[in-house]
Amino acid sequence: MANGGPEIEQLIQLLARLPGLGPRSARRAVLHLIKRKDALMVPLSAALDRAVAAVRVCETCGNVDTVSPCHICTDPRREQSGLLIVVEDVADLWALERAGVGAVRYHVLGGVLSPLDGIGPEDLTIEQLLGRAAGFSEIVLAVNATVEGQTTAHYITDRLAGSGVRITRLAHGVPVGGELDYLDEGTLSQALRARTAMDPG
Amino acid sequence: MANGGPEIEQLIQLLARLPGLGPRSARRAVLHLIKRKDALMVPLSAALDRAVAAVRVCETCGNVDTVSPCHICTDPRREQSGLLIVVEDVADLWALERAGVGAVRYHVLGGVLSPLDGIGPEDLTIEQLLGRAAGFSEIVLAVNATVEGQTTAHYITDRLAGSGVRITRLAHGVPVGGELDYLDEGTLSQALRARTAMDPG
Incomplete structure (x- = not known):
């Protein structure tokens, strides 16, 4: 060399x-x-x-920022909407922010349930999500349209059953098998606007 | 943002x-x-x-290294071959070294003559090359097989006419329009072995 x-x-x-x-x-x-x-x-x-x-990871939502809680969690304009968007990864959070989805807050799961890879609920931030849920009027499960993503969405819906919080998912419009970070901003915006109710189990 | x-x-x-x-x-x-x-x-x-x-640029050959003169210029095993390989860019030097072309030395031109881009002989290290040439028995003009590369090779050949140093170029085998850094090691090795004499003017 x-x-x-x-x-x-x-x-x-x-x-x-x-x-x-x-x-x-x-x-x-x-x-x-x-x-x-x-x-x-x-x-x-x-x-x-x-x-x-x-750089530090926000102790509230899992976002990456230079302060913790992050700028999004402490933004007073985002307090009123009552909307919490659950994403797999920080890249998805950034993609939604680029799409300009509005004054929302986020929760980064840190992945999806994947028994084959040995990833269970305790490896994700699901307990923290359950602890935050009561503070919001609606939780949007903006996970990828993959099998693992949808399995994770159903698991979270089950866990939140009876909490009284409205649980929704992104509208179909997200291509099946696709990943949020690769979508164009228009598609992401439309999918959030047309979000539909998640029926438990 | x-x-x-x-x-x-x-x-x-x-x-x-x-x-x-x-x-x-x-x-x-x-x-x-x-x-x-x-x-x-x-x-x-x-x-x-x-x-x-x-990091510093070798004041002798133009290679990038952490010492100047660089490890190649001060390698005593490379002194005997008398072979100086002239390349456009440090990436080309690295490509030839990866190809294992042997105990040679290099001279990095820092580009090629390109009148359209306003790059003349004074923008390259051609004067330094002329100053080094007498110390070698053979100079291989290993420039890219592009119009500018070949123009530069002919210009250097003209300037070295009468110096008594043998001037060669890489064998055809370098694809026309191709660039050295993208070639596989075998092609580069063969092209150096089959180098041919450069006829002036």
């Missing part, structure tokens, strides 16, 4: 672990960075340092 | 400027990093800090 020193080689190997980058594209990215040392590499290094120091 | 705080947003925007990453994949990369904070984000941040501090 004569591709520069160990510092460069290590940087390539770490960048290659990012989604969407492999060993070859990581090498190109590192050369790109080195050529633009002052314009890109130094700012990126500083931004990463700051993010490492600042 | 409620995608986390400004630290997260800035990190996304900087990562989106890497080749192969756009705004969407940069967001996914940042979430990937945050979820693996200790295993990936902190090491990447440290590696980037170290690389920023350590």
Whole structure:
């Protein structure tokens, strides 16, 4: 390995672990960075340092932010709607925010139920969700339209039965088998507007 | 923009400027990093800090390394071959090293002549190449098989006329219009072995 020193080689190997980058594209990215040392590499290094120091997971909803509770949880304009949107992942929360779905709050499950992968209710933030539920008038289960996502939605509906909170899911319009983070903003907005009641069990 | 705080947003925007990453994949990369904070984000941040501090451009050949002159220029095993390989870019140098072309030295031009883009001989390291040429028995012009690459090869051949140094180019075998960094190692090795003499003018 004569591709520069160990510092460069290590940087390539770490960048290659990012989604969407492999060993070859990581090498190109590192050369790109080195050529633009002052314009890109130094700012990126500083931004990463700051993010490492600042980033934390919101203890209320599971969102990623630089404060906990996060900006969304402490936003007074979002208090009135009474709408809690349950998502699998922070990427889905960000996708809904980009879609401009309005003054809502979120709950990040941290995944979906998947017995084959050994992921049960205790591996998700379902207990925290049950604890928060009473504070809202409606809970929208905005999970992916996959088998695991729908299984998780039914499980949560069962657990919330008798809580008096209205439970809905996103309208069909989300393509079957599709994932929220890949949808266009228009489809996401429409699916939220046309949300339908979830019938238990 | 409620995608986390400004630290997260800035990190996304900087990562989106890497080749192969756009705004969407940069967001996914940042979430990937945050979820693996200790295993990936902190090491990447440290590696980037170290690389920023350590990386320098070799004042002899233009290679990127953590010392100048670089490891290749100071490698005594490479002194005997008398072979200098001229490449457009550091990525091409790395590609040739990966191909295991042997105990050679390099000269990175930093681009190719391109009058349309306003890139003339003074924007490349051609003067430095002329200064180094006498120390070698053979100079291989391993530029890309593009119009600009071949124009640059002919220009360098003209400038080196009368120097007594043998000037060669890579064998045909490099696909016309192709770029070195994308070739497989076998093709690169063969192209170097079958190099042919460059006839001036």
